[in-house]
Amino acid sequence: DxxxxxxxxxxxxxxxxxxxxxxxxxxxxxxxxxxxxALGQGPQFIFQxxxxxxxxxxxxxxxxxxxxFPNYSSELNVNALLLGDSALYLCASSPAVGGSTDTQYxxxxxxxxxx
Amino acid sequence: xxxxTQLGSHVSVSEGALVLLRCNYSSSVPPYLFWYVQxxxxxxxxxxxxxxxxxxxxxINGFEAEFKKSETSFHLTKPSAxxxxxxxxxxxVTTGYSTLTFGKxxxxxxxx
Numbered sequence: 719d720x721x722x723x724x725x726x727x728x729x730x731x732x733x734x735x736x737x738x739x740x741x742x743x744x745x746x747x748x749x750x751x752x753x754x755x756a757l758g759q760g761p762q763f764i765f766q767x768x769x770x771x772x773x774x775x776x777x778x779x780x781x782x783x784x785x786x787f788p789n790y791s792s793e794l795n796v797n798a799l800l801l802g803d804s805a806l807y808l809c810a811s812s813p814a815v816g817g818s819t820d821t822q823y824x825x826x827x828x829x830x831x832x833x
Numbered sequence: 834x835x836x837x838t839q840l841g842s843h844v845s846v847s848e849g850a851l852v853l854l855r856c857n858y859s860s861s862v863p864p865y866l867f868w869y870v871q872x873x874x875x876x877x878x879x880x881x882x883x884x885x886x887x888x889x890x891x892x893i894n895g896f897e898a899e900f901k902k903s904e905t906s907f908h909l910t911k912p913s914a915x916x917x918x919x920x921x922x923x924x925x926v927t928t929g930y931s932t933l934t935f936g937k938x939x940x941x942x943x944x945x
Contacts, residue, residue, distance in 0.1 A: 760923050760935030774932055808876055824876035
């Protein structure tokens with residue numbers, strides 16, 4: 719049973735560019751959440767997708783957008799990259815039923831470096 | 834809004850010593866609380882979670898945590914540290930729909 723997978727593992731971009739990160743959820747999970755983890759900090763919630771729609775959003779600007787596909791996989795897009803966007807981006811999946819007590823399973827992350 | 838405070842960005846213990854990592858939460862509603870561990874260059878792995886059942890929660894790798902409502906705490910303990918426990922530990926609280934609010938993390942250092 720494959721866990722949460724993310725691609726690519728590492729990515730280097732320059733300021734002003736756009737980037738797309740990808741996530742495949744754990745088998746049987748239909749909800750995907752994205753988190754940003756800056757160096758030395760805890761992960762911060764970006765947004766969550768369920769049934770191909772954004773269900774919740776954290777305190778991130780509109781430069782951060784996402785998408786969920788019918789097979790539940792998801793993409794995170796960041797436009798007009800800033801140096802401060804350099805971070806580890808984590809994807810987590812969970813089943814829709816069960817609510818707040820459900821465990822979120824995390825992928826290994828994508829390390830984004832903006833130069 | 835809910836929040837988590839982890840006391841101590843770094844904790845150092847000797848192998849075989851007690852591990853105590855502190856977490857205090859703030860929540861206007863009964864919280865669900867989690868501890869995750871992160872090894873270098875890896876994602877997060879769930880250690881244990883509190884979901885309003887037993888206040889003493891046992892997790893993987895010998896870790897446990899006790900929910901104390903009066904102290905708004907959810908401290909993580911392990912009786913005897915192993916070298917393999919060296920990692921960063923995050924306490925988190927839910928904010929609905931399983932989204933998590935994390936603390937800033939505590940790096941556990943284990944010396945031989």
